[in-house]
Amino acid sequence: MYKILKAEKLADKIYLMDVEAPRVAKHCEPGQFVIVKMDEKGERIPLTICDYDREAGTITIVFQEIGASTMKMSKMIAGDYFRDFIGPLGRPSDFVEEDLETLKNKKMLFVAGGVGAAPVYPQVKWLKEHGVEVDVIVGSKTKDMLILEKKMNEVAGNYYPCTDDGTYGHAGMVTTKIEKLVEEGNKYDVCIAIGPMIMMKFTCLLTKKLEIPTIVSMNPIMVDGTGMCGACRVIVGGEVKFACVDGPEFDGHLVDFDNAMKRQQMYRTEEGRAILKVQEGDTHHGGCGNCGGDN
Amino acid sequence: MADVLKRIPVREQDAKERATNFEEVCYGYNKEEAMEEAARCLNCKNAKCIEGCPVSINIPGFISQVKEGNIEEAYKVIGESSALPAICGRVCPQESQCECKCIRGIKGDPVSIGKLERFVADYALENDIKPVKAEKTNGHKVAVIGSGPSGLTCAGDLAKLGYEVTVFEALHELGGVLVYGIPEFRLPKHKVVKKEIEKVKELGVKFETNVVIGKSTTIDQLMEEEDFEAVFIGSGAGLPMFMGIPGETANGVFSANEYLTRSNLMKAFDDSYDTPIVAGKKVAVVGGGNVAMDAARTALRLGAEVHIVYRRSEAELPARVEEVHHAKEEGVIFDLLTNPKEILVDDNGWVKGMKVIKMELGEPDASGRRRPVEVPGSEYEIELDTVIMSLGTSPNPLIASTTKGLETNRRKCIVAEEENGQTSKAAVFAGGDAVTGAATVILAMGAGKAGAKGIHELLSK
Ligand SMILES: Cc1cc2nc3c(=O)[nH]c(=O)nc-3n(C[C@H](O)[C@H](O)[C@H](O)COP(=O)(O)OP(=O)(O)OC[C@H]3O[C@@H](n4cnc5c(N)ncnc54)[C@H](O)[C@@H]3O)c2cc1C
Ligand SMILES: Cc1cc2nc3c(=O)[nH]c(=O)nc-3n(C[C@H](O)[C@H](O)[C@H](O)COP(=O)(O)OP(=O)(O)OC[C@H]3O[C@@H](n4cnc5c(N)ncnc54)[C@H](O)[C@@H]3O)c2cc1C
Ligand code: SF4
Numbered sequence A: 001m002y003k004i005l006k007a008e009k010l011a012d013k014i015y016l017m018d019v020e021a022p023r024v025a026k027h028c029e030p031g032q033f034v035i036v037k038m039d040e041k042g043e044r045i046p047l048t049i050c051d052y053d054r055e056a057g058t059i060t061i062v063f064q065e066i067g068a069s070t071m072k073m074s075k076m077i078a079g080d081y082f083r084d085f086i087g088p089l090g091r092p093s094d095f096v097e098e099d100l101e102t103l104k105n106k107k108m109l110f111v112a113g114g115v116g117a118a119p120v121y122p123q124v125k126w127l128k129e130h131g132v133e134v135d136v137i138v139g140s141k142t143k144d145m146l147i148l149e150k151k152m153n154e155v156a157g158n159y160y161p162c163t164d165d166g167t168y169g170h171a172g173m174v175t176t177k178i179e180k181l182v183e184e185g186n187k188y189d190v191c192i193a194i195g196p197m198i199m200m201k202f203t204c205l206l207t208k209k210l211e212i213p214t215i216v217s218m219n220p221i222m223v224d225g226t227g228m229c230g231a232c233r234v235i236v237g238g239e240v241k242f243a244c245v246d247g248p249e250f251d252g253h254l255v256d257f258d259n260a261m262k263r264q265q266m267y268r269t270e271e272g273r274a275i276l277k278v279q280e281g282d283t284h285h286g287g288c289g290n291c292g293g294d295n
Numbered sequence B: 001m002a003d004v005l006k007r008i009p010v011r012e013q014d015a016k017e018r019a020t021n022f023e024e025v026c027y028g029y030n031k032e033e034a035m036e037e038a039a040r041c042l043n044c045k046n047a048k049c050i051e052g053c054p055v056s057i058n059i060p061g062f063i064s065q066v067k068e069g070n071i072e073e074a075y076k077v078i079g080e081s082s083a084l085p086a087i088c089g090r091v092c093p094q095e096s097q098c099e100c101k102c103i104r105g106i107k108g109d110p111v112s113i114g115k116l117e118r119f120v121a122d123y124a125l126e127n128d129i130k131p132v133k134a135e136k137t138n139g140h141k142v143a144v145i146g147s148g149p150s151g152l153t154c155a156g157d158l159a160k161l162g163y164e165v166t167v168f169e170a171l172h173e174l175g176g177v178l179v180y181g182i183p184e185f186r187l188p189k190h191k192v193v194k195k196e197i198e199k200v201k202e203l204g205v206k207f208e209t210n211v212v213i214g215k216s217t218t219i220d221q222l223m224e225e226e227d228f229e230a231v232f233i234g235s236g237a238g239l240p241m242f243m244g245i246p247g248e249t250a251n252g253v254f255s256a257n258e259y260l261t262r263s264n265l266m267k268a269f270d271d272s273y274d275t276p277i278v279a280g281k282k283v284a285v286v287g288g289g290n291v292a293m294d295a296a297r298t299a300l301r302l303g304a305e306v307h308i309v310y311r312r313s314e315a316e317l318p319a320r321v322e323e324v325h326h327a328k329e330e331g332v333i334f335d336l337l338t339n340p341k342e343i344l345v346d347d348n349g350w351v352k353g354m355k356v357i358k359m360e361l362g363e364p365d366a367s368g369r370r371r372p373v374e375v376p377g378s379e380y381e382i383e384l385d386t387v388i389m390s391l392g393t394s395p396n397p398l399i400a401s402t403t404k405g406l407e408t409n410r411r412k413c414i415v416a417e418e419e420n421g422q423t424s425k426a427a428v429f430a431g432g433d434a435v436t437g438a439a440t441v442i443l444a445m446g447a448g449k450a451g452a453k454g455i456h457e458l459l460s461k
């Protein structure tokens, strides 16, 4: 059993929790994820590690309520327990292994969409702690949906919030902000984009044009998260990869997003679609701050 | 008096009935039936049956106790060699092991050794007969990785010798393939697997679930930071293979592992559990082993029309005879000498069919079986909405890639000595599917025993 030490609501349908999981906290690195299972009958839900405290033995997760399981999870409060909490899973971000001097000479741009700000945060924080300053764009539908703003601002070099509706920061989608930064003369050696699939897809289309190598974090449907089932298959450079062990981060210019997006819909039942419709009206996805269109 | 050449038949759930539920297919013997079947055993001096059993159970020894009605005594005899008899009695390929060597089999039916073993073990489970625990611990700490049959056996044997054993399991449930792979209707989880594991717990073994060795911690860290003096790796062969044909990432294409895990481990067939499964209306299962039969019979129970697509003929089916027989009885259709070429996908990314080609058997290959070759121009299409790939599995590289000095072979299997499980790394032992590649429960158990022996030899020096 894994105790929830803190549970708070960050924005509409977005929640943060600190969970006691000493083994995970001791060994995790930025880029990795956990799988949680609420109770005996629950699903195994993959969630990115958003922060960790090795000393206290805790892991921070941030999740968005999008379906039956995450809805149940949003009702959990401090003092409750997860039955299972497995990790760290997946490979750490590449930069964790890279030479620090080379890293310091690189100009990095992070692009987060919606709840994607959560997985971006530990990476930016890790870099800051190692003396690397990076630029961060965070997009959301509207001002109230922007999460982790203060924390992100503390660790980012330049922090650029964007809102689709223009209520805060740059008005428009994250892709328009990238274009703007580049037009203003910024040169980036690498871009790391994390958020809804559709946002990562359009970001990659743009950065390919701009010739900025781009890494994305894939979030396909998973079961075990250890390489045992193949549910998490993604096509990268024409080859089939298992996101849970070969990823979740991949070269975004090689990922087949159309296939990935279709696979993500596999269990989208009529009922599930109905829930989404009620919850999100015609905005239909988690407010990635990018597409404004249908996925 | 019954015909001594014929075995006492075992009662089974009616085929039509069971094709729609997940209850166990075979009911097993009751005490009268078991005693009657036991009476068929000739109690051979030079019992050939024992040679056929990978863990050398004293078969005439336990059967003669059953004959007398001393079931508890019979259980003790089995317990000397096997830690999981209720499981082996159900899933061992008896027809090619103990029973195929039985003298009775020359003229008539061999003695039903497996069914008798199962009866004895079930009796012990129902009557809560406990295994004998070590009197005190010897202070040596051993880590076991994986809670499948090899890990459980190794842990149980070491605990009986007084070792302080902790089993680390990556999943949230214990049992390995016994819980995530083999379906409920062949091996009941609550009634059998859980109870057998309880017995290992009663021996004093500790279990820690949700620990992925290689991620949550490593073997080197277990030894350096947590003071484990020896490690046994029983991590199985869980990595599924795909064919590499077009369309394999379409929606509706699953590995047998995913399909079975959703159904068995996550209990997707039961609506009160949250994990979904795509049941399918018309399903093709590609492959011909036990795993393929299990996937096919699971899909059938979820309401689909199911075809086994296998590239060789019936004689080469690697699955157990009993399983093929049961599958046919239940209505699984066999498309033999047929091989997939391409999975056909609709505009929404879902499977709509499969292009297959007819095969014929040619010259024998390395395995001694006649090699299937394509019949030119014989391609045709079948309509489907689900394809389950059951082409075999290989060991997960996670442990080998994170453990310094652990040697693996070309097939990614960990290299270990057969008689004691010793690997290329000091104080690290291994056994089961992780070493042999996908094999059987009883061989994994045998390897767990050998590993326990190796560890005991090392630490009692
Ligand atoms: C490696 C990884 C890291 C992730 N990190 C985070 C995170 O930090 N925060 C967070 O909020 N979410 C994250 N996700 C997504 C999260 O796992 C899903 O949102 C969750 O499983 C949905 O469960 P549900 O039962 O509430 O919804 P469901 O009822 O299962 O699904 C609702 C809808 O979401 C779709 N869906 C199902 N699974 C996923 C998925 N894996 N990703 C996207 N859509 C899905 C379904 O098609 C359906 O339409 C991550 C996923 C992966 C694979
Ligand atoms: C569907 C199916 C049907 C079968 N039917 C039969 C049958 O009828 N008869 C028969 O004799 N055999 C059958 N087999 C084969 C048999 O189940 C296996 O040979 C046997 O279970 C192997 O045992 P094992 O202990 O080596 O590994 P497994 O049972 O595979 O157990 C390995 C365990 O280790 C865990 N693990 C893996 N990696 C790690 C890690 N890094 N850290 C921590 N834990 C880890 C896994 O989660 C798993 O629980 C079948 C197999 C399948 C898949
Ligand atoms: S363990 Fe398997 S091979 Fe050995 S006697 Fe029992 S059924 Fe036969």
Ligand code: SF4
Pocket (backbone or CB within 6 Å): B040, B041, B042, B043, B044, B047, B048, B049, B050, B059, B060, B063, B101, B102, B103, B104, B111, B113
């Ligand atoms: S070979 Fe057959 S008859 Fe002889 S002891 Fe074994 S089971 Fe009994």
Ligand code: FES
Pocket (backbone or CB within 6 Å): A221, A222, A223, A224, A225, A226, A227, A228, A229, A230, A231, A232, A233, A242, A243, A244, A245
């Ligand atoms: S989630 Fe099962 S293999 Fe990746």
